[in-house]
Amino acid sequence: MKMLLIPLVMLIIGVGGGIGAGMFLSPGKTEETVTLSRTEYDALLAGAPPPADDGATDPAARPEVDTADNDDEDPSAGSEYAKLNNQFVVPVVRDGQVAALVVLSISVEVAAGGKETVFTHEPRLRDLFLQVLFNHANMGGFDGNFTSSTNMGMLRSALRQTALDNVGGPITDVLIVDIVRQDV
Numbered sequence: 001m002k003m004l005l006i007p008l009v010m011l012i013i014g015v016g017g018g019i020g021a022g023m024f025l026s027p028g029k030t031e032e033t034v035t036l037s038r039t040e041y042d043a044l045l046a047g048a049p050p051p052a053d054d055g056a057t058d059p060a061a062r063p064e065v066d067t068a069d070n071d072d073e074d075p076s077a078g079s080e081y082a083k084l085n086n087q088f089v090v091p092v093v094r095d096g097q098v099a100a101l102v103v104l105s106i107s108v109e110v111a112a113g114g115k116e117t118v119f120t121h122e123p124r125l126r127d128l129f130l131q132v133l134f135n136h137a138n139m140g141g142f143d144g145n146f147t148s149s150t151n152m153g154m155l156r157s158a159l160r161q162t163a164l165d166n167v168g169g170p171i172t173d174v175l176i177v178d179i180v181r182q183d184v
Helices: 002-025 038-046 115-120 122-138 149-166
Strands: 033-035 064-066 079-083 088-094 097-111 171-183
Touching: 002 097, 002 171, 079 115, 079 171, 088 122, 097 115, 097 122, 115 122, 122 149, 149 171
Parallel strands: none
Antiparallel strands: 033 064, 079 097, 088 097, 097 171
16 A cells, blocks of 8 residues: 555655646736727727728827726627636556656636536536547657647647537637646
8 A cells, every 4th residue: 555655645746846836937927908999909809800000090099908807898799718627637658657647727618608518518528638638648649849839739629629529519619728747
């Protein structure tokens, strides 16, 4: 029993230390205030590029729009994000031994009002996402430069397709919010 307890404690300490170091060494978040006209702001919400500025408007007369808090916008327009409660821990196995652990945080983008659907199906989504993550690890997706845009794009695409195929509904995208690899 002691032979299993010591490696498990060391594993938890290692993963916790890696996550703590990553959080401590990450750059701080900055808030930015952007000045936009109402037309430009509406165009950005709709996903279209803002209309060209012909120089006729005075930038000082534009209302300021704070991008950090948009409490006054219509909650039925746009998307919501449902953060799955717990992180995903994926072992990377080489030669029958656990060589590394990958810890991910995943959020699901849904149409407005669709968060409840995600939380209702969360156990199923977690199981499906774990299957995709294990397959990705077994194909070597977490080896080497595992955060390359190609590698992360393939993983996001597989997670999104799995969510759409099995739950569907209001789900529009799957976002990998955090990812950490800790070599054992």
